[in-house]
Amino acid sequence: xxxxxxxxxxxxxxxxxxxxLVANAGDGAVASFTGIVRDTNxxxxxxxxxxxxxxxxxxxxxxxxxxxxxxxxxxxxxxVHHRIGRLEIGEASIVIAAASPHRxxxxxxxxxxxxxxxxxxxxWKREHFEGGDVWLEGATADxxxxxxxxxxxxxxxx
Amino acid sequence: xxxxVRLFARLxxxxxxxxxxxxxxxxxxxxxxxxxxxxxxxxLADYERSMSVAVNTDYARMNASVSDGxxxxxxxxxxGG
Numbered sequence: 001x002x003x004x005x006x007x008x009x010x011x012x013x014x015x016x017x018x019x020x021l022v023a024n025a026g027d028g029a030v031a032s033f034t035g036i037v038r039d040t041n042x043x044x045x046x047x048x049x050x051x052x053x054x055x056x057x058x059x060x061x062x063x064x065x066x067x068x069x070x071x072x073x074x075x076x077x078x079x080v081h082h083r084i085g086r087l088e089i090g091e092a093s094i095v096i097a098a099a100s101p102h103r104x105x106x107x108x109x110x111x112x113x114x115x116x117x118x119x120x121x122x123x124w125k126r127e128h129f130e131g132g133d134v135w136l137e138g139a140t141a142d143x144x145x146x147x148x149x150x151x152x153x154x155x156x157x158x
Numbered sequence: 159x160x161x162x163v164r165l166f167a168r169l170x171x172x173x174x175x176x177x178x179x180x181x182x183x184x185x186x187x188x189x190x191x192x193x194x195x196x197x198x199x200x201x202l203a204d205y206e207r208s209m210s211v212a213v214n215t216d217y218a219r220m221n222a223s224v225s226d227g228x229x230x231x232x233x234x235x236x237x238g239g
Binding site for chain 1: 164166167168171208209210212215216217231233234235236237238239
């Protein structure tokens with residue numbers, strides 16, 4: 001089965017499949033990021049998370065992020081898969097792999113991608129905690145916001 | 159004309175549905191759709207400052223025009239990752 005470079009899926013994530021997809025013989029580094037569900041947030045004991053996506057737009061936004069990173073750090077290739085549905089503590093919600101001839105670009109592109117995911121991908125998490133549940137709300141998504149993009153770039157290169 | 163309205167996360171909860179089909183008078187913009195939606199579900203009003211919008215699965219602005227058959231989505235601040 002072919003692994004797509006970007007995906008939004010209810011199935012458990014497979015980081016190794018992304019690493020295999022992006023790494024070529026000319027690469028000297030693959031940096032990866034795995035976001036996992038933690039058991040506490042803002043002092044609350046988290047029971048599980050529920051992720052929801054506007055899938056068609058989320059895929060476009062993920063493609064955009066991959067293109068931005070590959071354009072910014074020439075020679076890098078990225079893959080990003082995000083999970084949706086109910087996730088238990090410790091499960092991976094997102095995996096990112098970034099391959100590059102050199103490690104600095106791999107790390108930077110990987111970090112840039114997760115920062116941009118949090119800015120512009122239409123996915124939401126509902127936190128189910130002891131005593132209730134709440135939709136978490138982060139950034140107002142605006143792919144054209146150059147200030148946000150620069151902010152992600154600065155974090156990536158810090 | 160007829161449009162499909164998509165709502166996500168807390169907006170969906172507040173409206174009680176993630177997909178609504180509404181008849182609106184042409185010409186219409188995303189703002190037109192939003193204004194009539196808020197009239198129907200006043201609890202949504204506070205999101206005008208923080209939400210994003212999309213037309214036919216592409217991000218758009220409130221002044222974007224909407225045509226018959228379009229899908230208009232209202233998106234609260236995102237929290238993926």
